[in-house]
Amino acid sequence: MTARPSLRSARRLSPVAACAVLALCACTANPGTGAAGGAASDGGAAAAGPIPVSITDTNCEVSAASAPSGVVSFEVTNNGTVPNEFEVLAGDKLRIISEQENIGPGTTVTLTAALPEGEYYTACKPNMVGAFVGDAAFTALPSDAPAVDESTQELEAAAVTNYTAYVRDQVGTLVTETKAFTDAYTSGDLELARALFPQARSYYERIEPTAEAFGIEEAGDLDAALDLRIQDVAADAGSSVTDPAVLETWTGWHRIEADLFSEPGSPFSFPDAASRQAAADRLNADTQTLYDLVYGNVEGASGPFELTLNDVVNGAQGLMDEVANSKIAGEEDTFSHTDLADFQANLDGARVAYGNVQPIVQAKDPQLDAQITERFDAVQAQLDTHVSGTRPDGAPAFVDYSSVAAVQDDAAGTPASSAYTEAQRALSREVNAAAEALSQVAGIVLH
Numbered sequence: 001m002t003a004r005p006s007l008r009s010a011r012r013l014s015p016v017a018a019c020a021v022l023a024l025c026a027c028t029a030n031p032g033t034g035a036a037g038g039a040a041s042d043g044g045a046a047a048a049g050p051i052p053v054s055i056t057d058t059n060c061e062v063s064a065a066s067a068p069s070g071v072v073s074f075e076v077t078n079n080g081t082v083p084n085e086f087e088v089l090a091g092d093k094l095r096i097i098s099e100q101e102n103i104g105p106g107t108t109v110t111l112t113a114a115l116p117e118g119e120y121y122t123a124c125k126p127n128m129v130g131a132f133v134g135d136a137a138f139t140a141l142p143s144d145a146p147a148v149d150e151s152t153q154e155l156e157a158a159a160v161t162n163y164t165a166y167v168r169d170q171v172g173t174l175v176t177e178t179k180a181f182t183d184a185y186t187s188g189d190l191e192l193a194r195a196l197f198p199q200a201r202s203y204y205e206r207i208e209p210t211a212e213a214f215g216i217e218e219a220g221d222l223d224a225a226l227d228l229r230i231q232d233v234a235a236d237a238g239s240s241v242t243d244p245a246v247l248e249t250w251t252g253w254h255r256i257e258a259d260l261f262s263e264p265g266s267p268f269s270f271p272d273a274a275s276r277q278a279a280a281d282r283l284n285a286d287t288q289t290l291y292d293l294v295y296g297n298v299e300g301a302s303g304p305f306e307l308t309l310n311d312v313v314n315g316a317q318g319l320m321d322e323v324a325n326s327k328i329a330g331e332e333d334t335f336s337h338t339d340l341a342d343f344q345a346n347l348d349g350a351r352v353a354y355g356n357v358q359p360i361v362q363a364k365d366p367q368l369d370a371q372i373t374e375r376f377d378a379v380q381a382q383l384d385t386h387v388s389g390t391r392p393d394g395a396p397a398f399v400d401y402s403s404v405a406a407v408q409d410d411a412a413g414t415p416a417s418s419a420y421t422e423a424q425r426a427l428s429r430e431v432n433a434a435a436e437a438l439s440q441v442a443g444i445v446l447h
Helices: 015-022 150-187 190-205 221-227 230-237 244-249 253-260 273-294 309-325 339-364 366-384 422-438 441-445
Strands: 051-055 060-062 066-068 070-078 084-090 096-103 108-115 118-124 133-141 387-390 396-398
Touching: 051 084, 060 118, 060 133, 066 070, 070 084, 070 096, 070 441, 084 108, 096 108, 096 309, 108 309, 108 441, 150 190, 150 253, 150 273, 150 309, 150 339, 190 253, 190 339, 190 396, 221 253, 221 273, 230 244, 230 253, 253 273, 309 339, 309 422, 309 441, 339 366, 339 396, 339 422, 339 441, 366 422, 366 441
Parallel strands: 051 070, 066 133
Antiparallel strands: 051 060, 070 108, 084 096, 084 118, 118 133, 387 396
8 A cells, every 4th residue: 555645634714714713812921921922033032921823824933032931822823825723743753742733824722731840842734634743842931830739630640541442442442343344344344334433433523632642753753544535635645535656545434434324436436345354444443543542552753642631631622623623614623524423423422531630620710610610511412402213222312414514515615604504604603612612621721
């Protein structure tokens, strides 16, 4: 098989939608600091407040090369012409400490990360594909931040331990559910395979922000192999979505989805049973590799699988951002239109991730905790209006997303937000409100 492109998960959204969604992100000042730091022309000035970052299609300029350790905020403005991604990487440039994807042109967002004293790198990735752009060293300096009391430390440790167990549990079930799905698919039981497709994927969708932060040879390579869309493979190759050479490099869930839900003779259909078997085998093998990674049987690009409090906090917001930033436009499951099942899984995963830090938020800001709970319930109420029955495991099944929303069909262009249906707008409003509330958690929990 042709080597796959060097890609991470790439969920695009239109610049208009990006601006509307990401403008909700809350700014959180660095602790004990004042005004935002100016340009670091000397390359070494410490930041004092949210650090301005200017990103373009070809560059990534961070205005300060250092900041006091602890909670560090970056105020990122996309001055380019395409959606972009800003990342804070560990000193090995492999492990992702924190990231903000889908920053639309003309949009300013704030990324908040907990950075212990040490060396890091900042970088950007235009269109969320290919190599990093403008990577630069960044230092978290010693600081006089107050010590965290013992009870809070215990809550933090429990949050990481419990969320790690949840991720492993989801991946364990993902292995068996994926095998059941591919068995139905390769045996020719296409009706069962179509029913199992959203069911099996839900176990991946619940932990997606965590899964894409880890890889075997490079950060995120497993997520690319498992969950990349053809639009992103084609964009990285500079070719069309129906280019045979591009299709040959495409693997994972969405490759099988395209064959399973397309008409015979479609450019996205496999030519024979052997091709279907190869795609199924590859999906199972990559899923097993993910299992081996999270259970410590193999090491990843940056060493053994390990989660941090940063992962728990940002996992909850990341899952809601996934829906708000791209899935709302029907970009995720462009052949099957099973997007609502992904929405449900993202909501489930966000509830669990937040639940692990909820005791900390309750102690520090009970009003915010109540607001987040209310926002989660509002999203669920919207999803419940689109339930159509039950799936094979007895959980709710949802209507075809194209029956309630303006969507992207067969990897065609993304519909403009102005084309959204009222049902789509109602869901979008609630998801955006949940994401905005969750964006405030990092400033409370991280230190």
